[in-house]
Amino acid sequence: MTVQDTGPATAPDAAAETQAQLSAEIEAGHAAYAAGLERGEPQEHGPRKNWPPYRSSLLRHPTKDLRHADPETIELYSPVFGERDIGPLEADLTVQRGGEPIGERIVVRGRVVDGEGRPVRRQLVEVWQANAAGRYVHKRDQHPAPIDPNFTGIGRMLTDDDGWYRFQTIKPGPYPWKNHFNAWRPAHIHFSLFGREITQRIVTQMYFPGDPLFALDPIYQSIQDPRARERLVATYDHDVSEHEWATGYRWDIVLTGAHRTWTEPEDGDE
Amino acid sequence: MSDVLPQPLPPTPGQTVGPFFGFALPYERGNELVEAGTPGAVRLHGTVRDGAGDPVPDAMLEIWQADPAGGVPARSGSLLRDGTFTGWGRAETDREGGYWFRTLTPGATEAGRAPFFHVTLFARGLQTRLFTRAYLPEGAGPATDPLLASLDARDRATLVTVREPDGSLRWDVRLQGEGETVFLTYDEGAGAGRDGVGA
Numbered sequence: 001m002t003v004q005d006t007g008p009a010t011a012p013d014a015a016a017e018t019q020a021q022l023s024a025e026i027e028a029g030h031a032a033y034a035a036g037l038e039r040g041e042p043q044e045h046g047p048r049k050n051w052p053p054y055r056s057s058l059l060r061h062p063t064k065d066l067r068h069a070d071p072e073t074i075e076l077y078s079p080v081f082g083e084r085d086i087g088p089l090e091a092d093l094t095v096q097r098g099g100e101p102i103g104e105r106i107v108v109r110g111r112v113v114d115g116e117g118r119p120v121r122r123q124l125v126e127v128w129q130a131n132a133a134g135r136y137v138h139k140r141d142q143h144p145a146p147i148d149p150n151f152t153g154i155g156r157m158l159t160d161d162d163g164w165y166r167f168q169t170i171k172p173g174p175y176p177w178k179n180h181f182n183a184w185r186p187a188h189i190h191f192s193l194f195g196r197e198i199t200q201r202i203v204t205q206m207y208f209p210g211d212p213l214f215a216l217d218p219i220y221q222s223i224q225d226p227r228a229r230e231r232l233v234a235t236y237d238h239d240v241s242e243h244e245w246a247t248g249y250r251w252d253i254v255l256t257g258a259h260r261t262w263t264e265p266e267d268g269d270e
Numbered sequence: 271m272s273d274v275l276p277q278p279l280p281p282t283p284g285q286t287v288g289p290f291f292g293f294a295l296p297y298e299r300g301n302e303l304v305e306a307g308t309p310g311a312v313r314l315h316g317t318v319r320d321g322a323g324d325p326v327p328d329a330m331l332e333i334w335q336a337d338p339a340g341g342v343p344a345r346s347g348s349l350l351r352d353g354t355f356t357g358w359g360r361a362e363t364d365r366e367g368g369y370w371f372r373t374l375t376p377g378a379t380e381a382g383r384a385p386f387f388h389v390t391l392f393a394r395g396l397q398t399r400l401f402t403r404a405y406l407p408e409g410a411g412p413a414t415d416p417l418l419a420s421l422d423a424r425d426r427a428t429l430v431t432v433r434e435p436d437g438s439l440r441w442d443v444r445l446q447g448e449g450e451t452v453f454l455t456y457d458e459g460a461g462a463g464r465d466g467v468g469a
């Protein structure tokens with residue numbers, strides 16, 4: 001049994017496909033992207049919505065290009081969250097159930113900024129994740145790995161006045177899913193982020209350095225550009241580690257929204 | 271050497287919300303921006319469907335809106351729901367793809383502009399969030415709004431709510447296919463709007 005991911009958009013025989021088939025599709029996609037860059041097509045910064053290797057996306061991705069809109073007044077602001085929205089223990093996923101969860105205790109810390117490097121202040125960060133065994137506290141998760149009675153895998157916090165967030169948790173395990181036969185997600189923590197403006201809102205996933213599953217994962221590899229993919233990988237940071245307590249990871253986040261899209265600097269100057 | 275502006279920082283890419291957000295992101299009364307019986311309360315509701323026309327039972331919508339006077343709310347309390355109107359709400363779809371919010375009617379932030387709900391959409395199978403707008407059906411707005419005016423009638427209709435006989439506002443989402451909803455980007459750079467270019 002693996003994780004239930006069999007919505008109507010998943011082909012019934014999806015689990016019969018092999019990793020080799022999926023990996024070939026991923027490689028072909030990336031080669032086409034690289035060839036496009038050579039021809040002068042724009043650099044990509046996000047995932048492809050139309051990306052067949054992630055089978056659940058087949059009937060769920062828009063087929064038209066996004067329409068450009070100039071942000072209206074309401075879109076130049078974000079909702080305001082405050083201390084009263086969040087409990088004092090919500091940034092510590094290791095103390096929510098009275099007992100100690102099993103696993104490798106870690107601290108994750110980073111800074112949320114906009115494209116100009118300005119801090120995203122006093123803004124909501126939500127995280128959710130599987131436990132150390134790769135199991136979610138979600139009724140649809142059927143992975144036969146143990147549920148940890150001391151771990152919910154849910155955290156919430158506000159960034160500080162300089163855009164920093166920090167939370168303590170247990171390192172999540174990788175987990176199987178039904179995209180294809182023997183499909184495994186690299187270990188990750190889901191993040192939900194608000195920026196200075198609503199146009200900067202994103203939901204994403206933070207990964208851990210050196211994961212051998214990266215190359216095999218249709219979700220991570222939905223981001224065609226290797227530089228963009230690397231931005232989702234945290235770094236081990238010994239300054240975040242705590243003596244005889246927890247190892248530390250650093251992961252900074254940039255929310256650009258309506259502003260000019262970044263382009264990779266060219267070698268030749270204009 | 272041209273006098274170009276400093277390069278903005280490269281954005282952090284989005285990723286799918288996945289199948290398991292349901293235990294983490296939705297929260298009690300997240301879809302109730304005002305309490306039942308509040309004067310002026312309106313119900314915004316609809317169904318999210320995929321490319322086959324089937325309901326999407328694992329999607330999530332967030333709205334962000336002006337207050338009825340056109341003011342931009344700057345009050346905390348969205349997660350607390352203590353009676354403060356914060357202008358922001360979150361709803362997950364049910365087994366039939368349905369969602370609903372109880373809220374107030376947004377006003378125009380500037381005279382003559384068309385009021386709308388800003389909508390952010392998430393779903394399993396959707397690689398990154400989608401932005402769109404749900405406009406009010408009444409007033410001169412739909413005729414004068416720059417975005418609506420730039421769309422053909424069929425596309426425009428996907429962004430305008432329908433006033434139901436009971437006074438509620440119905441707004442359906444079609445992720446793909448016949449009547450596909452118009453989704454938005456605010457990016458201005460090269461290739462903005464092309465698949466993968468935005469975060």
Ligand SMILES: [Fe+2]
Nearest residue numbers: 188190288290
């Ligand atoms: Fe996950």
